[in-house]
Amino acid sequence: MQYWRGRLHLVGGADEDRWTARADHWSLAVSGGRTDEAGWRAEQPIPVAGMHGSSAVLGDSLYVFGGQQGDFQAIPGDPDCTCTGRTPETYLSSAFRLSDPSGPWTRVADLPIAVSHADFSTIVVDGRILLIGGQVYKDPEQFYLRLTDAIQAYDPLADRWSMFGYLPHKLKIPVVGRLGDRLFVVAGQRGALPDGDRPGEITREMLTTTLPASPAARVREGAGFAGRKILLVSHDLSRSGAPLLLLETAQALMESGATVRLATASDDVRGWNLASQFGIPLIPIESAIAVAAASDAIIANTASDPTAAWVRKCLAANPFLAQRLVWWVHEIDIENFKQAADLLQLAALAIFDSNAARAAWQEAVALPPKVRVMHPPLSDDFVETASRASLPFPMKPQTRTQRPVELARDDIRRRLGVSKDDFLLLSLGSLEPGKGQRMLIRTIARLAAESGLPIRLLLVGLNRSDRAALLEDLTSDEKAVLSPARTYLRQSAFASFYLASDAFIMNSQGATKGRGETFGRVTTEAMAFGLPVLGTSAGGTAEIIVDGVTGYQYPTGEDGQAVLQRQVEILVRDRLLANRLGQAGRQSALARFQQGKHLSDLAEALELIW
Known part of the structure; x- marks a missing residue:
């Protein structure tokens, strides 16, 4: 309920059965704390009926947001008026503005996360409307509910949504208010364990x-995404190449005016996740197929089995969605991705990170009728980071979660046990046979022992067990170039390692058939x-390095290590x-890996399907 132009306005609701949504809009004149009329007056009904929606008044306009259709339903004839929750519910993302009481409602940008039960947790703050928490899903078979901790912000001047922040836990129907520069969120129903997002106490x-x-x-102008609805589906949100690239792309799409929603097969919405850090709306995976049906494009990220399983389920439910399906393939060793190999040809468009990856897949399976190769870009934020003289540095190599300390290059090198005259080689990535780190350690140790040159090696991106096993197996020559202080677990603040280093090595051999790395954005970083x-x-590494101009290339396998040894010695x-x-x-x-260019190329590719 809102007070607007001297009248109380009540919008939406349900019939007496509690389940049938209404589009009613009523108002009552009020002044001096009293009603001025004997009864409510019928006003312009909202275009989409719903209950448990939210509303706000801003800039002399009345806004209504979200809500749901369907609810707990009264059991006919029950003497205690008991309700059943075994009823379907549909959550609404629609939003409307009424600027003239006698005129029509105008549809504005849809909510990123369809939400209900934000009736009393919608507030105007500094020219924006915040929707805080709410309920986002009801399972149609098991009838469990799911809540959100998201704070969604609407900017009426730009007609755009953004993620303002997050509550410390999932919550619905709180009461919110502002006092000075403080926001208060009071009471409500919290999410309960074990999942943390089902209604609890x-x-x-x-x-x-x-x-x-x-x-x-x-704001990015002219990219061609304004008004488009795009669903992104990934296997997970781990801090690795493909998820990070997807999140950066999602940010750029939102800055270009697209409505972006993200779901993961691992259902990362259950806890804190990287989407929160990037400000990307994350929806329950159960909602993704319904959201896909209302989207202009569906981008399936990676050829992993979880992503492929979701694609199979989605197309089984709605075969026509294949016309909007874009499969973004970040893998080159097709033998490890059988599910995706069987489904890829059903997509409307496939995007590969390199020509080498495209060739590997094309050799083994039928591709969609439309295919593009798009080298992953450097984000604008990363380019800015690469120009800084000091960066956050994680002090403890054996710890993943830590508070980095801002340090300059020389200070970082001292912490790593590297002198001014030492030549520091960096390898960044998870420890896998196909990545070639153990082979690299042997090569650099042999060079240092034979030449007596001051060479040091830095490995970043290991997991705890791999790090322990690696350090235990090092020979004396290998320990001379690689110490525990330069053997790091995967870190969120990793740019400082580039700042401290003198050269970078991508020694990827490939999981099978010596195909190398699909692309390897760490190389461009x-x-x-x-x-x-x-x-x-x-692989893609050969498409990045201009041999003899920006670095050196060398063959895969043991023969290539002899070439690498000579190249390192030269440097x-x-x-x-x-x-x-x-x-x-x-x-x-x-020049080659600009984010703006990548976005333009993506817009051009998507023109093929919308």
Whole structure:
């Protein structure tokens, strides 16, 4: 209910059966704390009927948001008026504005996350409307409910939504208010264990936080995505290449005016996740097929089995959605992705990270009628990071979760046990046979022992058990180039390792058939930091490195390690050459792998399906 233009306005609701949604809109004149009329007056009904929606008044306009259709239903004839929850519910993402009481409602941008039960948790803050928490899903067979912790923000001037922040836990029907620069969230129904997002106890707690200053939103004009609805589906949101690239792309799409929603097969919405950090709306995986039906494009991220299983389920439910399906394939070793191999041809469009990956898949399976190769870009934020003289550095190599310390290059090198004269080689990635780290350690240790050159090696991206096993197996020569201080678990703050290094090595051999890396964005990141890069002449790496100009290529296998050894020795002995290659690489990376260009290429590719 809202007070607007001297009248109380009540919008939506349900019939007496509690289940049938209504589009009614009533108003009552009020002044001086009293009603001025004997009864309510019928007003313009809302275009989409619903109950448990939310509303706000801003800029002399009345807004209504979301809600649901269907609810717990009264059992006919029950003497205790008991209700049953074994009823279907549909959650609404629609939003409307009424600027003239006698005129029509205008549809505005849809909510990123369809939500109900935000009746009393919608508030105007500094020219934006915040929807705080709510209920987002009801299972049609088991009838369980799911809540959200998301705070969605609507900007009426831009007609765009963003993720304002998150509550410390899932919550519906709280009461919210503002006092000065503080936001208060009081009572409501919390999410319960084991999943944390199913309705639990009614709480009396009060949450409060200082409202942050509203940052200027980054807006990308002319990219061709304004008004489009795009669903992204991934296997998970681990801090690895494909999920990070997807989240960066989602950010850019939202900045271009698209309505973006993300779901993961691992259902990362249950707890804290990377989508929260990137400000990307994350929906329950159970909602994804229904959202797909209302989307202009569905982008399936990775050829992993969980993603392929969701695609199979989606197309079984709605075969026509194949016309909107884009499969973004980040893998090159097709033998490991049988489910996707069987389904890929059903997509309307396939996108590969490299020509090498496309060739590997094309050799083995039928591809969709439309195919594009798009090299992954460097994000605008990363390019800015690569120009800084100091960066957050994680101090403890054996710890993943830690508070980094801002340090300059020389200070980082001292922490790593690297002197001014040492030549530091960086390898970044999970420890896998196909990545070639153990082979690399042997090669660099042999070079250092034979030449006496001051060479040090830095490995970043291991898991705890792999790190322990690796350090235990090192020979004395290998320990001379690789110490525990330079053997890091996977870190969120990893850019500082590029800053501290003198060269980067992508020693990927490939899981099968020596195909190398699909692309390897860490290689282009190293180039952005001005490092000379050395990599196998296979897979996407060969499409990144210009041999002899931005770095060196060498063959896969043991024969290639002898070539790599000579190349590293050349760089260690000629630091000016290493610097020239690195600077040429930086110029190449910033010119070839721009995020804006990637976004334009994606828009052009999607024009093929919408």
